[in-house]
Ligand SMILES: Nc1ncnc2c1ncn2[C@@H]1O[C@H](COP(=O)(O)OP(=O)(O)OP(=O)(O)O)[C@@H](O)[C@H]1O
């Protein structure tokens with residue numbers, strides 16, 4: 001087996017009496033789109049929260065490129081290369097579209113406070129680079145023409161794209177998407193599929209995809225992990241998962 | 257319009273400074289000048305408080321305390337211990353900064369009403385110290401005999417000279433604040449205001465940024481405090497109590513949240529208003545309240561928001577005029 005980019009080992013998360021995750025293993029190989037599926041309340045968002053440091057692990061570990069990042073705070077994990085979007089949109093509504101994406105480049109835009117107060121040449125160079133990189137990310141998701149619009153004015157589907165552009169601006173190694181197709185129409189979902197592949201192929205970013213839309217999951221994913229009551233039920237290629245009797249019984253079957 | 261060489265912020269600030277320096281020549285007498293000096297002092301604090309409240313979304317109902325800490329520290333250092341004025345001023349600003357740094361860590365973990373309560377409590381405690389530590393502060397009757405500001409052998413003896421100094425200080429505070437808010441720090445503060453989760457997920461150290469802006473705004477209040485003490489040469493606890501903390505918040509809200517220029521406008525307006533209402537005598541406080549309520553009702557995003565809407569409308573009218 002090739003070395004995993006992300007390796008979640010025996011992650012357990014409890015909220016009081018609720019066992020949101022129980023000994024969950026989850027790996028993402030570099031250069032892949034790996035989906036995480038499961039019914040409502042299975043613990044998918046909790047797993048993303050545990051990976052990004054937003055909920056504490058009761059036990060277990062999160063490894064990125066072999067290094068244990070379990071004890072790092074969220075902003076350090078972002079710097080290490082794990083960036084995400086949110087199931088319930090978390091767009092910076094008081095800022096413009098471009099400013100949102102520039103905020104995404106926070107960790108990569110380096111100058112001192114003094115330099116920003118004095119607007120030194122180094123500051124101006126870094127800001128110009130930040131702006132160009134942000135515009136490039138907007139171009140990539142197809143929002144370049146809305147760069148100067150207030151982010152809060154964007155329709156729902158475009159806010160989802162904005163979150164992806166903002167996350168990409170942080171130049172992650174691993175991008176975690178929490179239900180990016182929720183609320184999108186079928187045309188938008190098809191475009192999202194192309195975008196996810198482009199993130200993997202053109203940007204070289206591995207993608208962790210939490211999604212309920214099975215057509216999307218099965219068409220873009222290289223691997224799929226099924227989560228059931230906080231525990232992995234199966235993991236494999238989309239074909240293997242679709243043929244897995246346990247998965248059909250527990251999850252996929254219920255649609256038919 | 258783009259001004260690449262000196263930058264738009266610097267151009268605006270330069271214009272602002274010229275305007276401020278011209279004001280004394282339009283005033284009928286010295287008394288108005290002292291109001292303008294107080295207005296500029298309040299504007300320095302309000303701009304700092306807006307960085308914290310309007311941009312980063314963290315309420316403080318105790319900012320008068322930092323103003324008082326700066327004022328008392330330099331008063332005691334210079335009048336009692338005979339330290340040079342610049343040293344006293346440095347001590348005053350440092351004290352406000354250090355106290356803010358210590359208070360920030362436990363306080364800024366709180367959100368919303370709890371943060372408001374904690375800063376309120378802090379302000380009240382400091383106010384009690386000003387009142388009760390009579391040996392050090394002179395107690396409720398105040399502290400007298402603070403030397404008038406003198407720097408590098410020049411004494412700012414006249415109100416006009418003091419006003420000019422304040423104009424320069426305020427301009428710098430405005431310019432540096434505008435610059436800071438148009439940088440990664442400003443974006444991070446505005447981002448965490450809306451969503452701490454999302455900001456953290458993009459690499460923003462939430463606790464460090466909150467602490468930084470809290471300390472910065474306290475330092476600006478401290479700076480205003482030392483300049484206040486060396487202007488009036490007399491200070492009393494009543495100037496640094498809860499009432500003034502609330503007034504500062506009103507200046508920020510009335511001026512416009514997350515607008516540096518708005519805070520300047522709000523502070524100047526609210527400082528001048530009671531003077532303008534003198535002729536209403538007994539009912540001046542009612543008129544004052546009514547004006548506040550009406551302003552907030554008709555300008556929900558503050559004076560800054562109202563002005564930008566007005567200028568947009570004027571531009572549209574002009575365009576229509578050109579077209580026809
Ligand atoms: N902060 C929290 N405090 C308490 N319980 C929580 C918390 N977050 C999640 N849970 C619980 O943990 C379980 C897993 O929730 P989670 O949000 O991870 O599910 P999910 O798989 O993302 O579901 P969905 O598809 O509906 O988004 C649920 O029972 C949920 O109620």
Ligand SMILES: [Mg+2]
Nearest residue numbers: 044045046087
């Ligand atoms: Mg979820």
